[in-house]
Amino acid sequence: MNPYVLMTLLSSLGLGTTLTFASSHWLLAWMGLEINTLAIVPLMAQHHHPRAVEATTKYFLTQATAAAMILFASTTNAWITGEWDMNDVSNPIASTMVVAALALKIGLAPMHFWMPEVLQGLDLLTGLILSTWQKLAPLALIIQTAQAIDPLLLTILGLTSTLVGGWGGLNQTQLRKILAYSSIAHMGWMMIVLQYAPQLTLLALVTYIFMTSATFLTLKASSATKLGTLATIWSKSPILTATTALVLLSLGGLPPLTGFMPKWFILQELTNQGLPLVATMMALAALLSLYFYLRLCYAMTLTISPNTTTSTTPWRIRTTQASFPLAFSTVMALGLLPVTPAVVMLVT
Structure with a gap:
C-alpha cells in the first residue's frame, strides 16, 4: 500500500477514536465510530483475495448495522427526553438498544458471530488493529453510559x-x-x-x-x-x-x-x-x-x-521486521x- 494512503488511513483511525473519546454528544460519537469503520475497511481489503473481500464485507455490514442502531437509539432518546447528552440515556428502550449495538461493535456474545470469520480473513497486522484499537471507542461509550444500563x-x-x-x-x-x-x-x-x-x-x-x-x-x-x-x-x-x-x-x-x-x-x-x-x-x-x-x-x-533438518538454518537469516x-x-x-x-x- 502507498505510504501516504496508509498514513491517511491510520490518521483517520486515530481521529475517529479520539473524536468518540472527546464527545459528549451522540451525533459526534456516532461520527467518530463511522470514521473508524470507514478507515479500516481499505486496510482489510488491501490484499486482493476473495477471503479478505468476504471478511471486509461482513465487517462493514455488521458495523453499519450497529451504527444504525446507535443512531436510532440516540434519536429515540433525544425525542423522548429532549437531550443528546450521552450521560442522560434515561429511556430503557434506548439504553438497551445502545448496549446491543455497542456489544455488536466489539463482538460480545451473543452478537459475536462475525468476529472469528472476519479475523480469519485478515492479515495479522490488520487483525491486530481490529482486535485492539477498534475496541477502544465502543468500550469508551459503554463505560460512559454504564450508569444507565x-x-x-x-x-x-x-x-x-x-x-x-x-x-x-x-x-x-x-x-x-x-x-x-x-x-x-x-x-x-x-x-x-x-x-x-x-x-x-x-x-x-x-x-x-x-x-x-x-x-x-x-x-x-x-x-x-x-x-x-x-x-x-x-x-x-x-x-x-x-x-x-x-x-x-x-x-x-x-x-x-x-x-x-x-x-x-x-x-x-x-x-x-x-x-x-x-x-x-x-x-x-x-x-x-x-x-x-x-x-x-x-x-x-x-x-x-525428531529429524535433523538439512536446510539452511532460518534463524541465522537477519529479519527486516x-x-x-x-x-x-x-x-x-x-x-x-x-x-x-x-x-x-x-x-x-
Whole structure:
C-alpha cells in the first residue's frame, strides 16, 4: 500500500477514536465510530483475495448495522427526553438498544458471530488493529453510559461472552480464530466488572492490549497462521518460542504473569459485591480458555520433529521486521505483576 494512503488511513483511525473519546454528544460519537469503520475497511481489503473481500464485507455490514442502531437509539432518546447528552440515556428502550449495538461493535456474545470469520480473513497486522484499537471507542461509550444500563444485562453479556469465548476456541486449529475467541472471552471479563469498578475494566483492557499485541506480532514474525505451523517455530527462533509460550499462558491468566492481575482483581471485586456464584462461573470459564492456550504451548514446545533438518538454518537469516514493538509488548505482557500496586494507582 502507498505510504501516504496508509498514513491517511491510520490518521483517520486515530481521529475517529479520539473524536468518540472527546464527545459528549451522540451525533459526534456516532461520527467518530463511522470514521473508524470507514478507515479500516481499505486496510482489510488491501490484499486482493476473495477471503479478505468476504471478511471486509461482513465487517462493514455488521458495523453499519450497529451504527444504525446507535443512531436510532440516540434519536429515540433525544425525542423522548429532549437531550443528546450521552450521560442522560434515561429511556430503557434506548439504553438497551445502545448496549446491543455497542456489544455488536466489539463482538460480545451473543452478537459475536462475525468476529472469528472476519479475523480469519485478515492479515495479522490488520487483525491486530481490529482486535485492539477498534475496541477502544465502543468500550469508551459503554463505560460512559454504564450508569444507565441494567446491571443484569451487563452481567449476562459478560458471563455469556466468557463462556462462549472459552468454549468456542476449544476445537479450533486456525490461530486467528483462536485469538478471536480469546478476544470475546476477554471482553466478557471487562463487561462483568464494569458496573462495580470501571477502573478494573480499564486495567483489563490495557493488559489485554499488551498480551494480544505480543501474540499477533510474534505470529507475524514467524509467519504462523495455523496450529500445525507452530511446531516448526522452535528451529527458527528458540527464544521467541519460549517467550510466546509465556505470553499465551499470560493470556490464560496464570501467575506470576501479567494476565493474572486483572482476573485476580475482577474475581476479588465480584466476591466483595456478594456474587460468589458469578465469580466461580467466571473462574471456570477461564479454565476453558486456558485449555486452548495450553494446546498452542504444547504444539510449540512438545511437538518438535525428531529429524535433523538439512536446510539452511532460518534463524541465522537477519529479519527486516521492527523488533521494538514485539519486545516492548512481550515485556509488558509478562512482567507487570510485581508492580501491581503501581499499575492500580495509575488506572484508579
